[in-house]
Amino acid sequence: MTAQSPGSVNPLTGEALPPVEGPAVAGIGSLVREARAAQARWAGTPFPERARRVRALGRRIVERRAEGAAILASELGRTPGMCEVAELNNAVAFAEAAIRTARTALAPHKVSLSMLDFPGKRAVVEPVARGVVGIIAPWNYPVSNFMKSLLPALLAGNAVVMKPSEQTPRSGAWLAGLAREAMGPDVVHLVQGGGDVGAELIEAGIDAVVFTGSVPTGRLVAAAAAARLIPCSLELGGKDAAIVLADADLDRTALGISQWSMFNSGQDCSSIERVYVEASVADAFVDKLTRVVRGLRVADGSGEAELGAIQNPSQLAIVEAHLLDAVSRGATIRCGGERTGVGNGFPGTVLDHCTHEMKVMTDETFGPVVAVCRVSDAEEAVRLANDSRYGLNGSVWTRDLDRGEALARRLDVGIALVNNHSLTGTMPELPWTGTKETGTGIASSQWAYSTFVRRRTLFIDKNKDPDPFWMPADESLQAFRELLAQKNLGGGVRVMLKLAGVLGRRVAAIRGLLD
Numbered sequence: 001m002t003a004q005s006p007g008s009v010n011p012l013t014g015e016a017l018p019p020v021e022g023p024a025v026a027g028i029g030s031l032v033r034e035a036r037a038a039q040a041r042w043a044g045t046p047f048p049e050r051a052r053r054v055r056a057l058g059r060r061i062v063e064r065r066a067e068g069a070a071i072l073a074s075e076l077g078r079t080p081g082m083c084e085v086a087e088l089n090n091a092v093a094f095a096e097a098a099i100r101t102a103r104t105a106l107a108p109h110k111v112s113l114s115m116l117d118f119p120g121k122r123a124v125v126e127p128v129a130r131g132v133v134g135i136i137a138p139w140n141y142p143v144s145n146f147m148k149s150l151l152p153a154l155l156a157g158n159a160v161v162m163k164p165s166e167q168t169p170r171s172g173a174w175l176a177g178l179a180r181e182a183m184g185p186d187v188v189h190l191v192q193g194g195g196d197v198g199a200e201l202i203e204a205g206i207d208a209v210v211f212t213g214s215v216p217t218g219r220l221v222a223a224a225a226a227a228r229l230i231p232c233s234l235e236l237g238g239k240d241a242a243i244v245l246a247d248a249d250l251d252r253t254a255l256g257i258s259q260w261s262m263f264n265s266g267q268d269c270s271s272i273e274r275v276y277v278e279a280s281v282a283d284a285f286v287d288k289l290t291r292v293v294r295g296l297r298v299a300d301g302s303g304e305a306e307l308g309a310i311q312n313p314s315q316l317a318i319v320e321a322h323l324l325d326a327v328s329r330g331a332t333i334r335c336g337g338e339r340t341g342v343g344n345g346f347p348g349t350v351l352d353h354c355t356h357e358m359k360v361m362t363d364e365t366f367g368p369v370v371a372v373c374r375v376s377d378a379e380e381a382v383r384l385a386n387d388s389r390y391g392l393n394g395s396v397w398t399r400d401l402d403r404g405e406a407l408a409r410r411l412d413v414g415i416a417l418v419n420n421h422s423l424t425g426t427m428p429e430l431p432w433t434g435t436k437e438t439g440t441g442i443a444s445s446q447w448a449y450s451t452f453v454r455r456r457t458l459f460i461d462k463n464k465d466p467d468p469f470w471m472p473a474d475e476s477l478q479a480f481r482e483l484l485a486q487k488n489l490g491g492g493v494r495v496m497l498k499l500a501g502v503l504g505r506r507v508a509a510i511r512g513l514l515d
């Protein structure tokens with residue numbers, strides 16, 4: 001049984017994109033059961049073979065990047081070139097790094113046990129795939145957001161059900177198609193639609209959910225996962241801050257802050273949305289930043305550009321509301337600030353003289369807007385940067401690397417940087433994680449695997465004798481306990497010899513229970 005998800009619109013051209021088909025909400029349960037049936041075989045597939053297939057997926061993405069970029073561009077209003085750079089071209093390296101990370105995360109952990117306390121025993125903690133993992137994604141990076149979780153989930157031996165955003169269903173379907181070619185059709189599944197489909201997926205029997213999206217939806221997902229007692233990883237919004245110290249290399253800093261506030265038109269959970277700059281260099285810094293941002297081209301369908309359109313009208317409305325609020329409270333627009341008039345196009349916008357209570361400083365704007373606040377010193381900058389509901393990336397820009405490192409450590413964020421921002425999102429070996437309302441999840445790295453595997457303790461006992469602390473509770477047990485305590489307090493050879501002697505008495509007493 002299939003259903004059509006609502007059609008979406010090309011954000012640049014306004015052209016209506018046809019609706020896509022996916023299983024009807026009522027069919028999601030049986031799809032999860034199909035995935036579960038396939039998962040047992042997939043988990044039994046040796047790791048090198050799973051890795052080979054993940055590698056093949058990486059290759060397919062790069063080989064078919066032109067096709068993928070065209071689909072992404074139509075849904076996102078970016079140029080195909082931007083889509084290739086942001087989401088497709090590094091897929092092979094990404095897969096290799098994900099495989100290396102998986103080897104570490106999935107290695108069994110042997111625990112050494114004291115021969116005296118636990119004779120003849122060994123224990124190992126080993127990862128066991130959760131089963132079927134649901135991945136619910138947002139629209140801003142419709143391929144790479146999936147890749148962060150899809151690859152580790154598969155490498156760990158899970159089957160996956162992908163749920164793309166209703167704004168970018170074709171990009172999700174393209175990736176799912178390639179993943180199915182690489183893994184076999186039954187290990188990766190796809191559902192299409194809006195919030196009702198995402199909610200049903202969690203109800204439909206999946207064993208873990210990875211959610212990336214907004215804070216309000218994240219709360220609903222967390223509650224639904226809690227009701228089902230399944231693990232849930234949440235990667236939510238951001239309001240990243242950059243701190244520019246007076247000794248920073250202002251040229252490089254202006255270029256770097258422009259890059260990471262404007263990349264993907266600022267529709268990035270880790271976009272630099274707030275800049276705290278020391279007052280003594282603020283004029284020079286803002287001038288340089290404005291010069292760079294003003295020069296960024298917005299896509300208009302005629303060729304390459306640095307910025308795409310805003311993906312959807314609701315997001316555009318938020319950007320404009322934040323600007324209006326800032327200007328009404330005294331901020332000045334140094335460049336940008338008005339629609340381009342081509343689709344949802346909006347130019348790079350620099351706001352100066354922003355203050356702490358403005359929406360551009362407190363709420364996620366998710367657009368090509370960078371708000372600058374002048375501060376008296378680094379202490380004020382750190383205090384204001386930390387006074388936020390969010391905590392994803394935070395950066396300090398300075399020539400004094402030691403001071404930068406010390407200040408970065410004081411930022412209440414998941415990823416603290418000096419002289420750069422946001423770029424670790426493409427590195428599978430590093431945890432992508434936040435604090436506060438950015439969510440509790442960890443995407444990428446060995447530490448993300450608590451979502452994808454549970455840990456099983458396997459305990460093997462080859463002791464032929466009963467254990468010395470078993471019943472009966474006679475005088476030999478008391479003697480044994482006492483000697484054990486003395487041994488643990490550092491008792492020497494004398495205690496050990498006594499222990500050896502009492503062990504024999506213990507075993508005889510325990511076996512005596514059979515008489």
Ligand code: NAD
Pocket residue numbers: 136137138139140145163164165166193194195196197198199200212213214215216217218220221235236237238268269364366392432438443
């Ligand atoms: P959104 O919350 O509107 O939607 C995200 C996904 O959740 C979509 O697939 C949607 O259909 C689904 N959904 C909606 N209601 C649901 C429900 N009740 N149950 C289950 N699923 C449901 O978010 P969006 O507008 O698509 O994405 C933008 C947000 O994502 C921004 O806040 C951004 O910061 C955040 N984001 C965070 C990260 C990160 O790593 N922290 C990365 C990318 C985007």
